[in-house]
Amino acid sequence: MASDAHGTPLGADAAEHGHGAGLAHHFDSYEQQKDSATLGMWTFLVTEILFFGGLFAAYGVYRSLYPEAFRASSHTLSIQLGTFNTVVLIASSLTMALAVRGGQTGKGKLAAALLVLTLILGSVFLVVKGFEYHEKFVEHHVPGASFHFEGPDALHAQLFFSLYFLMTGLHALHMVIGIVLVAYVAKRAWGGAYTPENHNFLEGTGLYWHFVDLVWIFLFPLLYLIGRH
Amino acid sequence: MTGTTNPDGSPRTHYLNAAYGLKSWLLTRDHKRIALLYLVSISVFFALGGLMAVLIRMELATPEGDLFQPDIYNRLFTMHGVLMIFFFLIPGIPAVLGNFLIPLMIGARDLAFPRINLLSWYLYSIGGLFTLWALLHGGVDTGWTFYTPLSTNYVNTSVITVGVGIFIAGFSSILTGLNFVVTIHRMRAPGLTWFRLPLFVWSAYATSLIQILGTPVIAIAILLVAAERTLHIGVFDPKLGGDPVLFQHLFWFYSHPAVYIMILPSMGVVSELVATFSRKPIFGYKFVAFASIGIAVLGFLVWGHHMFVSGQSIYAGVIFSVLSMLVAVPSAIKVFNWTATLYKGSISWDTPMLYALGFIGLFTIGGLTGVMLATLGIDAHVHDTYFIIAHFHYIMVGGAIMGYLGGLHFWWPKITGRMYPLFWSKLSAIVIFIGFNVTFFPQFILGYLGMPRRYHSYPPEFQVLNVMSSAGATVLGLGYLMPLVYFIWSMRYGPKAPSNPWGATGLEWQTTSPPPVENFLTQPIVTGPPYTYPAPKRAPEVTVGV
Numbered sequence: 001m002a003s004d005a006h007g008t009p010l011g012a013d014a015a016e017h018g019h020g021a022g023l024a025h026h027f028d029s030y031e032q033q034k035d036s037a038t039l040g041m042w043t044f045l046v047t048e049i050l051f052f053g054g055l056f057a058a059y060g061v062y063r064s065l066y067p068e069a070f071r072a073s074s075h076t077l078s079i080q081l082g083t084f085n086t087v088v089l090i091a092s093s094l095t096m097a098l099a100v101r102g103g104q105t106g107k108g109k110l111a112a113a114l115l116v117l118t119l120i121l122g123s124v125f126l127v128v129k130g131f132e133y134h135e136k137f138v139e140h141h142v143p144g145a146s147f148h149f150e151g152p153d154a155l156h157a158q159l160f161f162s163l164y165f166l167m168t169g170l171h172a173l174h175m176v177i178g179i180v181l182v183a184y185v186a187k188r189a190w191g192g193a194y195t196p197e198n199h200n201f202l203e204g205t206g207l208y209w210h211f212v213d214l215v216w217i218f219l220f221p222l223l224y225l226i227g228r229h
Numbered sequence: 230m231t232g233t234t235n236p237d238g239s240p241r242t243h244y245l246n247a248a249y250g251l252k253s254w255l256l257t258r259d260h261k262r263i264a265l266l267y268l269v270s271i272s273v274f275f276a277l278g279g280l281m282a283v284l285i286r287m288e289l290a291t292p293e294g295d296l297f298q299p300d301i302y303n304r305l306f307t308m309h310g311v312l313m314i315f316f317f318l319i320p321g322i323p324a325v326l327g328n329f330l331i332p333l334m335i336g337a338r339d340l341a342f343p344r345i346n347l348l349s350w351y352l353y354s355i356g357g358l359f360t361l362w363a364l365l366h367g368g369v370d371t372g373w374t375f376y377t378p379l380s381t382n383y384v385n386t387s388v389i390t391v392g393v394g395i396f397i398a399g400f401s402s403i404l405t406g407l408n409f410v411v412t413i414h415r416m417r418a419p420g421l422t423w424f425r426l427p428l429f430v431w432s433a434y435a436t437s438l439i440q441i442l443g444t445p446v447i448a449i450a451i452l453l454v455a456a457e458r459t460l461h462i463g464v465f466d467p468k469l470g471g472d473p474v475l476f477q478h479l480f481w482f483y484s485h486p487a488v489y490i491m492i493l494p495s496m497g498v499v500s501e502l503v504a505t506f507s508r509k510p511i512f513g514y515k516f517v518a519f520a521s522i523g524i525a526v527l528g529f530l531v532w533g534h535h536m537f538v539s540g541q542s543i544y545a546g547v548i549f550s551v552l553s554m555l556v557a558v559p560s561a562i563k564v565f566n567w568t569a570t571l572y573k574g575s576i577s578w579d580t581p582m583l584y585a586l587g588f589i590g591l592f593t594i595g596g597l598t599g600v601m602l603a604t605l606g607i608d609a610h611v612h613d614t615y616f617i618i619a620h621f622h623y624i625m626v627g628g629a630i631m632g633y634l635g636g637l638h639f640w641w642p643k644i645t646g647r648m649y650p651l652f653w654s655k656l657s658a659i660v661i662f663i664g665f666n667v668t669f670f671p672q673f674i675l676g677y678l679g680m681p682r683r684y685h686s687y688p689p690e691f692q693v694l695n696v697m698s699s700a701g702a703t704v705l706g707l708g709y710l711m712p713l714v715y716f717i718w719s720m721r722y723g724p725k726a727p728s729n730p731w732g733a734t735g736l737e738w739q740t741t742s743p744p745p746v747e748n749f750l751t752q753p754i755v756t757g758p759p760y761t762y763p764a765p766k767r768a769p770e771v772t773v774g775v
Contacts, residue, residue: 025747026339026416036341036415043407047445054449054479058464061475143462143469159470162462166453 022198030197037200045211048174052215055167059222062159069156071227073149076141077164081132082224085125089213092121096182099189100206103199108192111202115186118209122179129172136161167219174212181205240750243646243743258343259746264329265644266350267320272713274316274357277364281309283706286668286699294686302685303370304386310373315395316357318629319487322494323440324353324405326636327433329644331409333737333744334427336418336753341411349404356398363387363394372683374484377465377476381457389458392451399444399451402490406440409433418736420755427735427759428517432497435521439486439493439528447483450476474540481532489528491625493521495588495632496563502585502635503567505733507574510760513566520559527556537608546605553603560596564589575763579731580651583658584635591627591665595620598673613683616676619669627665634661634712641716642726646743649719653711661708667701734761 027033063070095118102111140148141161149157185205188194194202234240244261254262284305288296297305328346332339340346363369369391371380380388413434417426454476456462463469465476504511511517533541533549567589576582598620602608611617642648671694676682680691687695729738740749 024343026337026341026343032415036411039414040342040345040407040411043410043441047403047407047441050442051445051449054446054453057479058453058475061472062470066470144460155470159463162464162469162471166456166462166464 022195033198034200037204041204041207045207048211052167052170055163055170056218056222059163059167062156062163063222063226066153066156066159067227069151069153070160072151072153073141073157073160073164074224074227076139077224078132078135079224079228081128082220085128086216086220088121088125088128089216092118092125093210093213095121096206096209100199100203103189103194103202104196106194106196108189108194111194112186112190115182115189119179119182119186122175122182122209126172126175126179129168133165136165164223167223171212171215171219174215178205178209178212181208240741240745242745243741244746245646245743247746256347258339258347260328260332260340260343260346261644261744261748263346263350264325267324267328267353270350270354270357271317271320271325274312275709277361278309278312278317279706279709281305281312282702285309286702288685289687289695290699292687292689292692292695297685299685300370303372303683304368306683307370307372308364308368311360311369311391311395313625314373314487314491315398316353316360318491318625319402320353320398320405321491321629322498322633322636323402323409323433323436323490324349326429326498326633326640327409327436327494328405330640330737331412331430331433332416333643333740333748334430334735335413335416335421336736336749336755337412337416338747338749340408341416342408345404346408349401349408352401352404353398356394356396356401359394359397360391363390366390374480375451375454375476376480377454377457377473378467381454381465389455392455396448396451399448402440403444406437406444409437410441413437418753418755424515424518425755425758426518427497428500428511428514428521429494429497431518432493432500432521435525436490436493438522438525439490442529443483443486443490446479447487450479450483453479474536477536477539478532481535482529485532485535486525486528488621488624489524491629492592492632493524495629495636496521498632498636498639499567499585499588500563501733501735502581502639503570504760504762505639505731506577506579506582506585507571508577508732508762509570509574510758510762511566512569512572513562514758514760516562517566520562523559524556527552527559531556531603534603534608537605538612550603550605554600557596557600560592564593564596578655580649580654580658581635581639581731583655583662584631584638587658587662588628588631588635591623591631591662595623595628598623611676613681614676615672615680615682618682619672619676622669622672627669631661631665634658637712637716639731640737641719642730643737643742643744645720645723646726647719647723648726648730649712649715649723653715657708657711657715660704660711664701664704664706664708668698668705669701671695671697671701734759 023030023033027036095114099111099114099118102108102114136142140146143158143162143165147158147161148154151157182205185202189202244259254266257263257266284297285302288294288302288305294302328340331337366387369375369384369386369388371384371386371388375388375392413426413430453462453464457465461469463471465471465473467473500511500517531549531553533545534553537546537549598616602611602617602620638649638654675691675694675698678691680687726742728741730742731738736749736753736755737744739753
């Protein structure tokens with residue numbers, strides 16, 4: 001991360017640089033522009049980790065304080081739907097990675113098709129999540145006045161479901177933002193906007209998508225799997 | 230070349246006159262213009278926060294609560310804290326001086342992401358508008374700390390509106406930090422290695438790390454408070470199985486490091502000023518640079534010292550106490566190294582230097598009382614008293630604002646191309662220093678005697694010290710008005726500033742004042758370390774009739 005190296009030697013006079021299409025005026029080379037975009041995106045993802053980190057910390061504290069209530073609540077989640085969604089998201093990460101590869105090699109149409117596939121998989125995840133939420137409403141497992149839980153510690157079961165909705169809800173919000181981004185990038189890729197020199201926005205979107213997947217890879221075991229036999 | 234340059238050889242077109250009209254400002258991507266947008270906005274919030282302070286000190290001039298009802302008083306000190314911390318101090322130096330200077334100091338044409346830079350100003354402004362909207366609807370009365378369950382279950386004020394404002398402004402802070410980190414990593418001029426960077430850049434880098442790592446955590450904490458208030462989800466509410474101490478952990482995980490967001494950039498400014506006006510290289514450059522990083526890292530490990538009496542375990546308290554004292558080490562390294570730089574230096578008493586010296590004195594008092602407060606036994610005694618108020622005002626006002634004003638006076642000729650009156654500016658530094666001490670030193674004594682914070686009335690025996698404090702605040706307020714007047718005056722009537730009025734090293738002084746749009750006409754190349762004083766002779770003395 002602490003690399004000192006500028007990609008290419010800088011000339012003496014900024015004004016004499018040939019600035020090609022897609023190279024912003026304040027960068028000296030495509031390589032410098034790409035390095036900046038990549039570092040910027042990774043730094044942004046660090047802030048996202050901290051953002052989710054507050055919720056993960058809350059989950060960790062309360063799980064260790066009330067393990068029984070959390071285990072009992074966890075049992076009510078559908079492990080089949082959770083597993084299905086995990087597979088869907090991992091598949092979407094594959095199509096996304098291939099789409100970025102398409103952008104890198106200048107195959108805009110291929111990239112666009114793969115991005116549309118990614119978008120569809122992401123939407124499938126959200127639809128399934130919607131069915132899971134619906135089930136919670138039907139079972140009165142949504143925190144609030146009508147909350148009802150058969151178990152010794154309904155109070156902390158409600159806490160589990162509060163965290164469940166907050167964590168998966170925040171994740172779903174990130175998915176929605178991701179889908180909008182992917183749609184935008186697909187449109188631009190179809191129009192041939194991404195070249196081997198400059199496909200930074202596509203690559204940044206890819207990094208974001210993988211990050212959101214990765215959050216789910218942590219949410220799934222924490223909420224669905226731990227303590228089940 | 231005739232027609233494009235002034236008689237003295239400087240180019241006729243610079244970033245201020247390259248384009249005219251409101252649109253050329255509101256849609257600008259030039260880091261220098263965005264810095265000025267921030268300068269204007271944070272000044273508005275500083276004035277509003279200052280107005281709240283005036284009203285607070287008026288109420289406290291008498292022991293009886295005779296000017297405001299208690300609930301109005303609660304709103305006053307809450308809004309004072311919210312406006313000053315989230316909308317003045319945290320954006321303050323990074324967004325104004327950092328935005329203007331970092332590309333100039335590293336020989337770049339702009340920050341890495343100019344559009345994101347403009348976006349962060351808009352986010353800041355939208356956050357500010359939410360807060361002003363809440364202010365018009367009565368503000369908030371929870372204290373700037375928003376402790377639960379008070380903020381979630383009991384108060385009936387605009388908690389959510391202000392929360393949304395802080396949430397949005399937080400993203401502005403994150404994006405500014407991100408932009409600086411990427412810029413400092415990727416945009417340095419040829420030859421400008423890490424250990425040739427000016428210390429202001431090091432401190433801005435350390436500040437950015439805190440903004441990136443800390444701000445998201447308060448964002449999620451605010452989100453949870455809002456969810457708890459609206460949806461009655463009980464992460465913090467004991468009645469719903471939650472724990473209010475968790476809120477305090479999340480809040481202080483950001484809000485303690487946030488103190489270093491305020492003070493670190495000022496330390497960077499002071500390093501520049503002390504070297505320039507002593508005409509000596511800074512003593513122990515690497516120690517000062519790494520002390521900034523050290524403060525940023527240690528700053529994340531001390532939040533529990535705000536919670537000594539909040540029900541965290543005594544063992545956690547002991548560890549947080551020791552870790553808090555460790556922050557004194559890098560802070561002391563800085564103070565000792567500045568002092569060693571002054572030693573046998575050729576010191577000139579220009580306005581920026583007066584502010585820098587004021588900073589060193591006031592920060593030392595603020596820092597040492599911080600060590601006292603890190604001590605468990607003393608903190609249990611003075612917790613939530615005026616001792617705390619005095620301590621953090623010595624850091625945030627005596628430290629951060631003195632550094633900010635010192636920096637503003639130092640780089641004003643670069644920013645505007647104009648000089649300000651020397652007599653009035655020196656007077657302002659002295660008036661602010663005196664006014665500050667008269668305001669806040671009595672509060673150490675009041676706190677030690679047991680006067681609690683956040684009350685609008687107090688026992689009559691505390692009146693003498695409170696009147697002193699209110700009188701000092703009047704002087705301090707006048708001191709702050711002076712730069713406002715002569716800076717505005719100087720933009721039109723001030724004498725033209727040369728490229729390098731202080732004879733300082735640093736790339737920003739090698740370009741013209743004000744700089745051209747692209748910052749440098751030729752790409753600067755760095756061949757040596759910073760602070761190679763004694764430097765080129767100072768420009769002829771610029772004087773203004775007084």
